[in-house]
Amino acid sequence: MTKEEALKRIESLRKELREANYKYYVLAQPDMSDFEFDRKLEELQKLEEAYPEFDDPNSPTRRVGGEPTKEFKTVRHKYPMLSLEKSYNIDDLKDWINRITKLVTEKFTFCVELKYDGVSLSNQYIDKKLVQSLTRGDGVFGDDVTNNARTIKSLPLVLQNNDVPQEVFARGEAMISRQNFEKINKEQAQKGLETYANARNLAAGTLKLLDPKIVAGRNLDFIAYFMLGDNLPVDNQYDALKKLEEWGFFVPHDYIKATNLDEIMDFILDWGVKRFDFPYDTDGIVVKVNEFDIQKKLGNTAKAPRWAMAYKFPAERKLTRLISVDFQVGRTGKVTPVANLEPVQLAGTIVKRATLHNEDNMKKLDLHEGDFVYVEKAGEIIPQVVGVEKSKRKTDAKPIRFIDHCPVCNTPLIKQGADYFCVNTTTCEPQIKAQIEHFVSRKAMDIDGLGPETIDLLYKEGLIHNIADLYDLKTEDLKDLERLGEKSAQNIINGIEKSKQKPFEKVLYALGIRHVGETAAKIIARHFQNIDALIKAKPEEITTIKGIGEKIAESIKKYFTNPENIELINRLKQAGLQFEINKENKKIIDKLHGKKFVISGTFQNFSRNELKENIEKNGGKLVSSVSKNIDYLLAGEKPGPSKISKAQSLGIPIISEQEYLKMTK
Ligand code: IVH
Numbered sequence: 001m002t003k004e005e006a007l008k009r010i011e012s013l014r015k016e017l018r019e020a021n022y023k024y025y026v027l028a029q030p031d032m033s034d035f036e037f038d039r040k041l042e043e044l045q046k047l048e049e050a051y052p053e054f055d056d057p058n059s060p061t062r063r064v065g066g067e068p069t070k071e072f073k074t075v076r077h078k079y080p081m082l083s084l085e086k087s088y089n090i091d092d093l094k095d096w097i098n099r100i101t102k103l104v105t106e107k108f109t110f111c112v113e114l115k116y117d118g119v120s121l122s123n124q125y126i127d128k129k130l131v132q133s134l135t136r137g138d139g140v141f142g143d144d145v146t147n148n149a150r151t152i153k154s155l156p157l158v159l160q161n162n163d164v165p166q167e168v169f170a171r172g173e174a175m176i177s178r179q180n181f182e183k184i185n186k187e188q189a190q191k192g193l194e195t196y197a198n199a200r201n202l203a204a205g206t207l208k209l210l211d212p213k214i215v216a217g218r219n220l221d222f223i224a225y226f227m228l229g230d231n232l233p234v235d236n237q238y239d240a241l242k243k244l245e246e247w248g249f250f251v252p253h254d255y256i257k258a259t260n261l262d263e264i265m266d267f268i269l270d271w272g273v274k275r276f277d278f279p280y281d282t283d284g285i286v287v288k289v290n291e292f293d294i295q296k297k298l299g300n301t302a303k304a305p306r307w308a309m310a311y312k313f314p315a316e317r318k319l320t321r322l323i324s325v326d327f328q329v330g331r332t333g334k335v336t337p338v339a340n341l342e343p344v345q346l347a348g349t350i351v352k353r354a355t356l357h358n359e360d361n362m363k364k365l366d367l368h369e370g371d372f373v374y375v376e377k378a379g380e381i382i383p384q385v386v387g388v389e390k391s392k393r394k395t396d397a398k399p400i401r402f403i404d405h406c407p408v409c410n411t412p413l414i415k416q417g418a419d420y421f422c423v424n425t426t427t428c429e430p431q432i433k434a435q436i437e438h439f440v441s442r443k444a445m446d447i448d449g450l451g452p453e454t455i456d457l458l459y460k461e462g463l464i465h466n467i468a469d470l471y472d473l474k475t476e477d478l479k480d481l482e483r484l485g486e487k488s489a490q491n492i493i494n495g496i497e498k499s500k501q502k503p504f505e506k507v508l509y510a511l512g513i514r515h516v517g518e519t520a521a522k523i524i525a526r527h528f529q530n531i532d533a534l535i536k537a538k539p540e541e542i543t544t545i546k547g548i549g550e551k552i553a554e555s556i557k558k559y560f561t562n563p564e565n566i567e568l569i570n571r572l573k574q575a576g577l578q579f580e581i582n583k584e585n586k587k588i589i590d591k592l593h594g595k596k597f598v599i600s601g602t603f604q605n606f607s608r609n610e611l612k613e614n615i616e617k618n619g620g621k622l623v624s625s626v627s628k629n630i631d632y633l634l635a636g637e638k639p640g641p642s643k644i645s646k647a648q649s650l651g652i653p654i655i656s657e658q659e660y661l662k663m664t665k
Pocket of ligand 1: 082084113118120172173305
């Protein structure tokens with residue numbers, strides 16, 4: 001085969017496979033057998049290996065996912081990704097229509113669509129080829145997840161048709177279908193792993209995985225609903241949806257043109273029921289002004305277009321019987337009342353337990369034994385009891401009261417704010433187990449192989465009673481335990497050993513001091529540089545640190561006043577954990593030591609928040625206005641002219657983003 005022949009064959013295979021993929025995943029009308037598809041894909045793979053010069057990132061062979069990514073680049077959206085204004089009833093919708101009707105003189109129509117509950121993605125095509133896929137991020141900057149997006153089989157890598165503009169952005173939602181979601185959760189359960197809460201979160205998590213091969217296996221879909229760019233071949237949203245489909249995108253056919261509120265309402269009422277049979281989660285409908293020229297006249301607010309409005313479906317609510325109330329003790333000793341319920345199907349999962357939040361909420365509900373209660377999902381994830389059907393209550397039903405002693409260790413509970421706490425932090429079993437779970441978690445010491453069940457097992461066997469005991473464990477202690485073989489035992493021990501290298505800030509976070517989250521731990525670790533200085537510090541000194549308030553300071557003091565905690569820290573020190581900031585971090589901090597920055601304009605590599613964090617991470621400080629007290633004006637694209645001239649007149653150095661990057665490298 002000559003080189004030309006090879007190229008010809010490669011191109012023809014790519015075309016055939018692309019078309020077969022489109023027919024299978026977008027049209028759901030396959031016309032090539034799996035066998036033939038695989039055979040052709042294999043042939044293409046072999047040719048691409050033999051002729052690397054004909055490599056193409058949009059080849060069908062790339063659908064399976066390439067090399068793992070190290071981290072996602074943050075990229076500025078050419079057109080910001082706005083969100084949608086939301087309404088929850090007809091009156092809100094009516095108000096919106098009246099409002100915009102007054103703003104323009106021309107007549108206009110609406111395009112009414114489903115609101116897909118997925119993760120928004122913006123895909124850039126140049127010369128019909130996919131070049132970049134960005135997540136929404138903060139709307140201005142998104143993460144470059146192109147390699148993951150390429151594995152989404154219903155997302156075209158090359159557009160078909162001859163009217164595609166030179167550059168076009170196709171936006172829509174990355175979704176996991178309900179059926180696929182159930183399948184993935186079933187597999188998780190079979191492996192003894194935790195199941196995912198909902199399809200949207202799973203889709204979001206999947207897009208952020210670093211290994212595109214795993215992403216490919218999750219079978220995401222992409223539903224397109226919006227195009228952006230110059231010289232678009234259409235002038236309204238309805239035709240844009242049709243056009244997106246022509247170009248090869250998956251666009252469900254469930255959208256209509258409407259001329260008035262009645263037609264919009266019919267669609268809403270219709271879909272309020274039909275949505276439960278739709279293969280993907282939807283959380284409302286979106287009403288858009290159809291004509292692009294009117295959209296342009298209406299324009300955008302800072303956050304959302306004035307020409308579109310979301311109508312959210314009401315949260316699903318079910319009535320079920322209360323079986324009993326448990327009082328759960330969390331990591332910090334907080335006691336949360338949880339209702340055990342007769343199982344009900346609610347928004348995609350079977351609900352057996354629902355939170356009652358706290359005593360005040362229980363009082364408000366006026367909960368009685370055997371009550372019939374209404375459950376909803378807060379944020380569509382956590383089931384909660386939202387009301388009681390009092391007409392179904394038996395006359396002799398007894399009210400349910402909050403407890404006054406710890407249900408596990410019987411220590412009297414103490415009320416703080418709206419919550420009750422068990423203060424026995426050192427021997428109360430659920431607290432200890434949760435502390436250990438927190439200590440080994442990914443964001444803390446990141447010790448693999450120690451899931452809740454293994455921790456439970458080690459606790460029951462008397463091998464661990466606190467986090468310091470982990471460092472006394474030996475492979476021999478573990479390998480004969482039920483369910484743990486020599487290999488997993490060795491893995492755990494290796495993980496524990498490796499954790500000794502975790503930096504001080506992680507260790508501080510891992511201790512699980514109340515209110516000391518990841519960020520606070522980082523700030524505090526960098527300020528005090530070692531644990532002894534922190535132990536000695538008075539709360540007044542701790543609160544002088546920016547971003548650390550009294551609540552945190554008091555909590556830290558309380559933690560270190562407990563001799564058992566000091567004893568724990570001494571044992572961890574002996575085990576070799578990092579209790580002071582390491583030299584490398586010290587060096588980083590010294591890079592911009594105490595230097596004051598003002599920033600202006602927009603930046604290629606950072607959002608404003610990220611830049612602020614980066615300056616602080618390197619030991620510098622961000623201030624808001626230019627004065628003689630600052631060290632640098634860091635100017636991005638389009639900096640404020642008044643800041644520039646003021647800095648120039650004061651002789652303050654003005655540095656670019658590139659120079660800043662060099663300073664901190
Ligand atoms: S249009 C400038 N259409 O809902 C307006 N958005 O809650 C762009 N969404 O960020 C959005 N279905 O991710 C539009 N049919 C649809 C949608 C939709 C879901 C998402 C989108 C948006 C979010 C706002």
